[in-house]
Amino acid sequence: MSDIANRLAEVGASLPQGVTLVAVSKTHPVEAIEEAHAAGQRIFGESRPQELKEKYNTLPKDIEWHMIGHLQTNKIKYIAPFVALIQSVDSDRLTEAIEKEAEKCERVIDILLEIHVAREESKTGWDFEELKAYIDSGAFTRLSHIRVRGVMGIATNTDDEEVVRHDFDTLKECFNALRPHFGDSFDTLSMGMSEDYPLAVAAGSTMVRVGSYIFGARDYSKK
Numbered sequence: 001m002s003d004i005a006n007r008l009a010e011v012g013a014s015l016p017q018g019v020t021l022v023a024v025s026k027t028h029p030v031e032a033i034e035e036a037h038a039a040g041q042r043i044f045g046e047s048r049p050q051e052l053k054e055k056y057n058t059l060p061k062d063i064e065w066h067m068i069g070h071l072q073t074n075k076i077k078y079i080a081p082f083v084a085l086i087q088s089v090d091s092d093r094l095t096e097a098i099e100k101e102a103e104k105c106e107r108v109i110d111i112l113l114e115i116h117v118a119r120e121e122s123k124t125g126w127d128f129e130e131l132k133a134y135i136d137s138g139a140f141t142r143l144s145h146i147r148v149r150g151v152m153g154i155a156t157n158t159d160d161e162e163v164v165r166h167d168f169d170t171l172k173e174c175f176n177a178l179r180p181h182f183g184d185s186f187d188t189l190s191m192g193m194s195e196d197y198p199l200a201v202a203a204g205s206t207m208v209r210v211g212s213y214i215f216g217a218r219d220y221s222k223k
């Protein structure tokens with residue numbers, strides 16, 4: 001087996017039933033994704049719309065593409081026709097822009113609400129109180145081309161497991177608090193990356209996003 005196939009098998013075996021693995025392939029070449037695809041992986045996460053679209057065009061059409069990175073409103077059009085899940089929805093402006101693009105494509109696009117819980121200022125995501133206010137305004141009932149599937153979040157980047165665990169618990173609480181607003185299709189809690197996914201799973205994650213552990217370190221200088 002290739003290294004990628006080995007790592008996929010290892011991560012897959014460590015996940016309980018009901019936890020979905022998103023293989024985060026951003027910056028990695030299509031050959032790496034083909035290897036993962038040959039090993040049976042079908043869900044891939046990318047963080048740049050143009051790169052995602054190019055890979056979509058080149059690679060097998062049974063792949064489910066997730067957008068996980070910060071998304072600018074003027075780039076939604078690159079991915080709107082085919083994207084399976086936009087995990088990084090972090091503002092009212094972006095939400096409403098996705099609604100418009102989805103309507104143009106005559107699709108309903110699944111999204112996750114990205115919530116800011118990390119201690120770093122720089123991390124993206126909605127402030128939970130602002131998100132609550134937006135939901136309470138009835139916004140989502142007007143947006144018929146968007147289906148809110150759940151919550152996504154990124155824990156603080158630290159070796160202190162207590163801090164990381166606390167962030168994941170907070171995300172789980174946000175998920176539980178929002179669920180009554182959206183009903184049964186609100187079933188996804190996306191949290192956990194290469195360094196921390198076992199803690200995320202222990203805290204109730206239903207979807208982990210694992211990149212470097214599967215594909216190796218990323219080289220941003222090549223892009």
Ligand SMILES: *Cc1c(COP(=O)(O)O)cnc(C)c1O
Nearest residue numbers: 024068193194195209210211212
């Ligand atoms: C890059 C990225 C990941 C994967 O990170 P690794 O540490 O390589 O596993 C997961 N989630 C988001 C939002 C990312 O941007």
